[in-house]
Amino acid sequence: MDLLANLALGFSVALSPWTLMLAVIGCFLGTIIGALPGLGPSNGVAILIPLTFSLGLDATSALVLMTSVYYGAMYGGRISSILLNIPGDEPALMTTLDGYPMAKQGRAGDALVISGVASFVGAFLATIGLMLLAPILANVAYLFGPAEYFALYLLAFSTLGGIASNNQAKAALASCIGLAIAMIGLDNTSGMPRFTFGNLHLMDGVDFLVAIVGLFAIAEVFVFIESHGKSSSIGVALKKVTIPVRDIAASTWTMLRASLVGFVAGVLPGAGASLGSFLAYMSEKSIDNGRSGFGTGAPRGVAAPEAGNNAAAGGALVPMLTLGVPGSGTTAVLLALLMTLNITPGPTLFTDRPEVVWGLIASLLIANFVLLLMNVPLVKIFVRVLQVPPAVLLPGVTMISFVGIFSLSGSYFDLLLMVAFGVLGYVLRKLDVPTVPIILGILLGNHMEDALRRAMVLSDGDAMFLFSSPISIGLWIAAIAGFVAPMFLRRFLKKPQAVTD
């Protein structure tokens, strides 16, 4: 069996004491990052990338460490959602809907355990799905030429913007801002500078890490300054933690269904974890049909979004690894990590660097068990983390960001650029312009342009070449549908708003 041989290779990489240690450290850090209000998976992973880079870890180790952090943050996010009613990031919003009411009824411990188990089920099934689906998709990806890649990038931008945002114009604008920033620097094909305005620092282009840390971490500081750290004081105390066997048994099917829904949502390029948890919650709610009181603290209402969220996180790795197109904000950040490590994601990754891919998959499986252990029996330790006041946490995040970016290049220019991106991120958030497409645009801009230019070289300038294969036509249709459909669906699919006290 090919799969078993690959897995054996993976485990031989992942079970070395060094990698295992990194996975455990990553899970621990990740859970803390996820649990801290104001630090989600995206900005948590973002501020750690420059540091990992300056530590000089090799590709596999760095990847194992950061994906453990990613999975860990997905687990940890539920802690602040349930106890504080503050989602660490967008996908965790759905968990607050039933988790916080449950905590207020004095069942905080139960909610944490159920969501921990649901996270495990979702993430575990998704990792299995990743194992089975990724090699198949990698084979399909060999059929992709530049025209197909161009259509695929377009699909990623249109679905990412289309579904995650409330306003199509703003989502499309965000993608354009990112792509426009990616154009800065030397032109890949001609070698001539573009949009540098004679500034030497801009010759290399804008480092995507600077943009990511600025837009995610620094912008968060401004948001907290505006809110004066108000949101931190209220919270629900955690009493004894027992395992609510009956509730877990009752929500088995919920978890399985939610995992499937979440995984599929995660695999779609650009859709990501927010959509996964949203669809999982909504579908369970409609299956339940008002019997067990979704929205008022139903255990299944906690299990569904968490399983969906974590399954989507695993599913999002499929397009990221096989096609180089991330499925969510955090996978966009992970793609940034791969690019920093000089690994080109895509079908060739599976044949050229099998130890990276399968080592990663094996360590994800291991990380899952470690996380289950950390998040169910040891959950009380992480609950302590919530007591870190924002007045200490956010200055800390800022300083870590500065040191990380400074250690990359040692130039003031990057630091100033990071602050500028922070201000931009704050203003855009105020105006409800999503920032994830900007990151994706900066990451993929040059690839997208190269794909277009290579396609045109192949066809000698005939634009119809872009629609010449069934795959590319399918992708174009999906891209247009993904962009247009939410305008009509928005009327019917209203995002549930967070519970207020």
Add this chain to the structure above:
Amino acid sequence: MLKSDRVFGLVVVLVALAYIASAFQIQTSFMSDPVGSKTFPILLGAVSALCGAVMILRPDDEPAWPGPLTLLKLAAAVAVLVAYAYSLKPFGFLLPTAVAASVLSYQIQARPVFNALAGIALSAGLFVLFKYALGLGLVPFPKGLI
């Protein structure tokens, strides 16, 4: 009516036009592919301008902007961060970090003694973490002092 979205949309249109204008200025080399270095940026500028126009025509509801005092605070935070960026090299890590962290901490929650302690503790703690646990080459003090 003057809405934030309209103002922002106008800014977007202007920036997009400037972007297109400067895309036309891109020097091309003598050998070029059918698409060239200009087409894609011009396309981006055009789509952005269109998005800006849509925002002007159909603005969303007004977001809740912070009051003048908070805006001042935010401006001060930006100033602190910029000053911090410039002072890292000449003044070493410890002093600027402690000051900048204290100020930011004060802006999030004003409790002066606590903020000062938090700043100092963060500065020292992060220095130990970066220098000894992660092995980054940070300079603790200004060069003249040691």
